[in-house]
Amino acid sequence: MKLLSDENFHGDIVRGLFLCQPNLDLVRIQDIGLRAVDDPAILDWAAANNRIVLTHDRATMPNFAYERLARGEEMSGLFVVNDRMPIRQVIDELLLLIDCSQQSEWKGIVLYLPL
Template sequence: MTLIRFQADADLKQAIVTGTIRRQPNLDFQSAYIANLEGKKDPAVLAIAAQEGRILVTHDRKTMPAEFGKFIMSQSSAGVLILSQSLSISEAIEAIILVWEVSNAEEWDNQIMSIPF
């Protein structure tokens, strides 16, 4: 059972990344800045997250689901978690920590989930 590692998309509020790490210091959540994702198109972002074995965490409900579908037709992904922008920062943090605590990385392979559903 492998622990989940997360990758923040460039559109994800940095307060979510910072707050998640503050609440759960053992959780591995890489910022978009560290991964140099700013300005990159969805396929490149998905490829970077996949190469690192990280679930991509994004607010992008508009283009990411379709791009993810195209991506997994030819490559493997560690998964995508889409958080609604209507969630409060604390609700988003709770959702990420819950995913990290109750699932393992293998369960997320080539999966996409939106919160709320």
């Protein structure tokens, strides 16, 4: 599965995912030069690069995702993670999704965690 974590996604979660799956295909906004761009631009980049976005932003990111879908634009998926979830639980649930599903299953889907 190809993932993109947004700017405010908890770094300990990213590190934990890589500890569990060193070959995980996850890039961070900070690493690709998109730190200062807005949510629609992040969703554009993710769609163009077939990446599911990981975010804690429940306030605005899902709205932009739904607007994309309403316009008929592509979206590879959005996983909205509650920032109050314990880090270990987030890692376990994301690993479950990564191990037990396919990238294509999340196309056009906004998923809220916890599951």
